[in-house]
Amino acid sequence: IFLGIPTINQHKEILKALTKSYLCEIDYERIAGLIPGFLPCDIVCLIQETINLKTRSIHAKEVSKDNKVICLTTRDFEIALPSISPSVLKTSEWNLRVKPVYWKDIVGVQKIKERLQMSIELPLSHPEIFEKVDLHCPRGVLLFGPPGCCKTTLARGLATECNANFFAANPSQIYSSYVGESEKNIAQLCCVTSLNMIYKQSVML
Numbered sequence: 238i239f240l241g242i243p244t245i246n247q248h249k250e251i252l253k254a255l256t257k258s259y260l261c262e263i264d265y266e267r268i269a270g271l272i273p274g275f276l277p278c279d280i281v282c283l284i285q286e287t288i289n290l291k292t293r294s295i296h297a298k299e300v301s302k303d304n305k306v307i308c309l310t311t312r313d314f315e316i317a318l319p320s321i322s323p324s325v326l327k328t329s330e331w332n333l334r335v336k337p338v339y340w341k342d343i344v345g346v347q348k349i350k351e352r353l354q355m356s357i358e359l360p361l362s363h364p365e366i367f368e369k370v371d372l373h374c375p376r377g378v379l380l381f382g383p384p385g386c387c388k389t390t391l392a393r394g395l396a397t398e399c400n401a402n403f404f405a406a407n408p409s410q411i412y413s414s415y416v417g418e419s420e421k422n423i424a425q426l427c428c429v430t431s432l433n434m435i436y437k438q439s440v441m442l
Contacts, residue, residue, distance in 0.1 A: 242276065245269045245400040251280050259288075260308040268314050270337040273403055274323040287317040338393040346387055353378065353395050361399050 243251060248269035256263065272283065291313050340350055360367050360374035367374065380388040389405070396403035413419050 242274055245273075248272055248275065248280065251277055252284075255280060255284050256309060262308060262310045263314065264311045267311055270397065271315070271318060272323075276324050279321060279323050283314065283317060283321045286320055287313050290317050337397040338390055339397055340394055343387065343390055343394050346391065349391060350394070353391065354398075357395055358399055 245266075246269075249265045252263070252265050252268060272280065275283070287309060288307060291307055291309060295307075340354075343350065356375055356378060360372075380391060382388060393403055413422065
């Protein structure tokens with residue numbers, strides 16, 4: 238049984254479960270969007286670091302031993318986040334640290350956004366509709382064009398709207414002149430990014 242990296246929705250549920258004993262004013266969706274690639278153990282470390290920083294920032298006499306007097310906020314998590322790195326980064330070269338981008342942030346490419354929504358987002362959000370009419374979504378999407386034409390931003394936007402982790406992979410991280418090395422890198426990428434969104438830059442055809 239393979240246990241992969243949690244999705245954004247799963248991150249939200251884990252955060253809620255682990256902070257239920259504290260007073261919280263947290264935008265869970267925002268925090269979940271800032272921790273792509275985090276495993277449950279990483280979230281535990283993040284919460285503990287947030288509590289430690291919060292406790293040190295409050296005058297000692299104002300803090301009791303009762304955890305419930307500590308009010309955790311979204312800002313507290315944002316302050317603690319830079320000191321915590323995903324465990325997967327220790328054994329992986331793939332880039333996980335990207336800020337979430339939403340469709341409303343991307344302008345001038347409305348038709349392309351609609352095609353991506355129809356090809357990827359809708360099949361993931363409403364699979365029952367596609368099953369009912371026997372439609373199959375593509376296994377991948379190729380975005381091509383000159384540098385700076387919004388390819389990466391569109392991919393990031395798609396990942397955000399689909400509540401998926403975003404992984405950016407450069408050809409230099411995948412292809413190798415040694416026999417079997419490229420296949421090994423691809424296998425590692427697929428294993429690490431199971432049930433997530435992969436963006437391969439500058440694919441040579």
